[in-house]
Amino acid sequence: MMRRYESDVCIIGGGITAAMLAQKLQELRPGISIVVVEAGNKFFDLNRRMEYRERSIRYAENPWPGDFIEDQAAGGVISRTMAVGGSALHWGGTCNRFSEEDLRLKSMYGLHVDWPIEWKELENFYCEGERRLGVSGEPSPLPEDWRSEPYPMPAMAMTYNLTQLKKWAEQSGIPFWSTPQAKNTRPYDGRAQCIRCNTCSICPTGARYSPDFTFQRMLAGKNFLLHDRTLVRKLVLNESKPTVAAAQAVHRDVPNDPIEYRAPVFVLASGYCWSPHLLLLSQCSRYPTGLANGSGLVGRYMCGHAFISAQIEIDAKIYPGMNEQHGLISRQFFRSRPGTPFIRHDLRVWESSAGHEPRLQSPEGKLLLGDSLLADWRERARRGTARVRGYYDVHPDRESSLTLDETSRNRWGDPLPKIAHRADAASEARQPFNRDHFRDLFQKLAQSGNGKILTTGAGNYWDHPAGGCRMGADPAESVCDSYGQTHDHENLFVAGSPTLPNAGCTNGTLTFVALTLRSAERIVQRFRKPA
Amino acid sequence: MRRRSLLGWLASLAPWRAGAQSASFPGGQAKALRALAAAVLPSELGPRNLESTAVAFERWVREYRPGAEMEHGYGFTRLRWKAPSPAPVYMGQLQALRLTGDAEADRAAVEASLVAANVTALPRTPEGKHVAADLMAFYFRSSEANDLCYRAHIGRDLCRGLDGSEREPK
Numbered sequence: 240m241m242r243r244y245e246s247d248v249c250i251i252g253g254g255i256t257a258a259m260l261a262q263k264l265q266e267l268r269p270g271i272s273i274v275v276v277e278a279g280n281k282f283f284d285l286n287r288r289m290e291y292r293e294r295s296i297r298y299a300e301n302p303w304p305g306d307f308i309e310d311q312a313a314g315g316v317i318s319r320t321m322a323v324g325g326s327a328l329h330w331g332g333t334c335n336r337f338s339e340e341d342l343r344l345k346s347m348y349g350l351h352v353d354w355p356i357e358w359k360e361l362e363n364f365y366c367e368g369e370r371r372l373g374v375s376g377e378p379s380p381l382p383e384d385w386r387s388e389p390y391p392m393p394a395m396a397m398t399y400n401l402t403q404l405k406k407w408a409e410q411s412g413i414p415f416w417s418t419p420q421a422k423n424t425r426p427y428d429g430r431a432q433c434i435r436c437n438t439c440s441i442c443p444t445g446a447r448y449s450p451d452f453t454f455q456r457m458l459a460g461k462n463f464l465l466h467d468r469t470l471v472r473k474l475v476l477n478e479s480k481p482t483v484a485a486a487q488a489v490h491r492d493v494p495n496d497p498i499e500y501r502a503p504v505f506v507l508a509s510g511y512c513w514s515p516h517l518l519l520l521s522q523c524s525r526y527p528t529g530l531a532n533g534s535g536l537v538g539r540y541m542c543g544h545a546f547i548s549a550q551i552e553i554d555a556k557i558y559p560g561m562n563e564q565h566g567l568i569s570r571q572f573f574r575s576r577p578g579t580p581f582i583r584h585d586l587r588v589w590e591s592s593a594g595h596e597p598r599l600q601s602p603e604g605k606l607l608l609g610d611s612l613l614a615d616w617r618e619r620a621r622r623g624t625a626r627v628r629g630y631y632d633v634h635p636d637r638e639s640s641l642t643l644d645e646t647s648r649n650r651w652g653d654p655l656p657k658i659a660h661r662a663d664a665a666s667e668a669r670q671p672f673n674r675d676h677f678r679d680l681f682q683k684l685a686q687s688g689n690g691k692i693l694t695t696g697a698g699n700y701w702d703h704p705a706g707g708c709r710m711g712a713d714p715a716e717s718v719c720d721s722y723g724q725t726h727d728h729e730n731l732f733v734a735g736s737p738t739l740p741n742a743g744c745t746n747g748t749l750t751f752v753a754l755t756l757r758s759a760e761r762i763v764q765r766f767r768k769p770a
Numbered sequence: 771m772r773r774r775s776l777l778g779w780l781a782s783l784a785p786w787r788a789g790a791q792s793a794s795f796p797g798g799q800a801k802a803l804r805a806l807a808a809a810v811l812p813s814e815l816g817p818r819n820l821e822s823t824a825v826a827f828e829r830w831v832r833e834y835r836p837g838a839e840m841e842h843g844y845g846f847t848r849l850r851w852k853a854p855s856p857a858p859v860y861m862g863q864l865q866a867l868r869l870t871g872d873a874e875a876d877r878a879a880v881e882a883s884l885v886a887a888n889v890t891a892l893p894r895t896p897e898g899k900h901v902a903a904d905l906m907a908f909y910f911r912s913s914e915a916n917d918l919c920y921r922a923h924i925g926r927d928l929c930r931g932l933d934g935s936e937r938e939p940k
Binding site: 294295296297298299300301302304305307309312316317318319320326329330395396397398399402424432433434435436437438440443444556558559560561562597598599600606608609610612613616617620700 | 811930936
């Protein structure tokens with residue numbers, strides 16, 4: 240028997256984008272009803288997170304048991320997490336902003352595309368996102384990184400290690416400062432102050448923001464439903480017009496009773512993978528290549544950024560474990576200088592124990608036990624290590640794609656997504672220069688502090704992925720407008736990460752949130768203000 | 771009983787046997803485990819801390835959950851589950867090591883056993899390949915060992931508050 244739910248807004252996906260959107264919509268229009276539909280489980284168990292953390296440390300057990308769906312696996316993703324809270328259940332909380340250059344690649348550098356948004360406008364939503372998530376940070380000293388509001392909380396305390404690392408790294412002439420994070424440096428928004436557990440992927444106190452807190456608060460109020468373990472399999476259109484009429488779903492525990500969600504507004508908030516996937520799955524005779532796909536760009540221009548890392552041994556005493564999840568950032572390289580080869584990247588430094596961990600065998604092959612192991616370890620621990628990483632700009636080709644993989648299906652028979660990233664020709668051509676740039680940069684950092692590069696390595700995937708439903712002013716060149724409203728279906732929106740034309744050169748979550756908060760202001764115009 | 775049926779029946783007993791050995795670990799090998807601890811852990815710990823480490827390791831084995839989901843998190847997309855309890859392997863190895871309490875002889879026996887088992891690196895967490903390597907991983911990868919190495923109260927795995935983190939650990 241078909242179960243049917245009706246609401247004013249149906250949000251598909253239950254991660255950070257859904258949480259921010261639902262929260263803001265209800266604040267702006269307290270009377271509207273919202274249902275959030277999430278395929279994964281919900282974790283409203285803050286009281287058990289200390290126990291999960293312990294098991295994770297002692298046994299390498301999953302600190303979020305059950306945060307995946309075994310037969311809902313996508314090729315080319317970097318996380319299997321499907322749960323209420325999404326990847327922001329276990330994120331590190333890093334809340335960097337993009338810069339104006341990310342939105343103006345075409346007009347400033349003749350590369351890729353411009354976003355149809357003004358930086359000044361987006362900046363306001365960055366501030367709002369920082370307030371909602373609770374970001375602690377230190378303003379960038381660079382004038383181009385101006386902010387219209389201070390951070391909601393003071394920056395995370397600089398540990399002794401970070402002070403040493405900053406001293407070392409700045410000898411190169413590059414300024415570094417504390418990385419902004421959604422972690423409470425004082426009690427904030429009903430959540431506790433960070434107590435430096437050093438396991439931010441499972442924060443046992445709630446000091447690091449995760450969307451479950453927002454959802455729990457909303458569930459305590461009215462007009463809000465959260466349906467977990469419910470997979471939306473298809474969107475269907477009204478017979479007479481190109482608007483979405485319903486989302487067809489199935490509850491994982493009651494597979495024989497289909498569910499239908501009906502609403503005047505649908506929002507896809509399932510992230511860069513599952514949002515375009517659902518659009519592609521929703522093929523019909525009028526839209527044989529999937530909904531919102533008049534441009535043929537659903538699942539195209541999948542983006543992310545490449546990265547290069549190094550472990551650099553330095554002349555400083557570093558005590559591994561003081562606060563490994565907090566690091567330094569420099570935005571010195573966010574702006575490519577005119578007249579020089581294009582390169583944009585952030586630069587990050589963390590404490591590290593690489594090269595200074597206990598080992599069972601000496602380089603000569605001698606087994607080390609007990610006292611000899613400890614003596615060997617102590618000898619190597621006299622110097623410290625810095626972990627250094629740069630996320631750098633690569634721009635996606637049109638063929639950087641998410642497609643339906645007909646050879647891999649879930650238990651319902653739906654083909655699963657497969658992502659294959661591909662850089663555009665200009666990005667490909669820059670690769671040798673990028674590698675040389677980072678080699679020189681790491682050497683400069685190392686040399687300035689009598690350091691020694693232990694290892695370097697380039698990532699074999701694109702981090703902080705996004706795209707698949709890119710925004711744009713031209714319906715032939717984009718899937719949605721800058722508010723996420725799809726060009727083809729006026730009551731269907733895509734929120735957050737899929738709408739990005741390019742993924743910048745630093746963590747994307749705060750940008751996904753800022754764009755979502757901006758979308759909320761457009762979506763809410765469809766509902767009357769309360770009297 | 772046909773051979774295949776017998777083997778099937780025996781296999782069905784294996785998890786039960788492992789579970790039973792896990793629950794009673796270290797069974798009759800308590801003395802051997804302490805001799806192993808003395809051979810492979812730093813003497814700086816002293817008898818009391820060696821004993822408490824052995825006790826903590828016993829508890830670790832008893833509270834091991836075969837089949838538990840393992841971390842997959844960001845960047846690690848392969849789903850994995852914890853292997854069967856290492857208790858039966860440990861018990862067999864402890865027995866085979868025939869440790870006597872003579873530190874020198876015991877170290878030689880452990881080294882020979884590690885070489886024979888081709889164990890050349892400390893696992894990230896105990897993994898059930900060799901009891902000596904796992905006991906060492908259990909201790910040397912711990913927050914306490916980190917403090918011992920650096921001769922400072924770092925408390926890597928503790929929740930410690932933000933105050934004072936700007937100072938050099940002592």
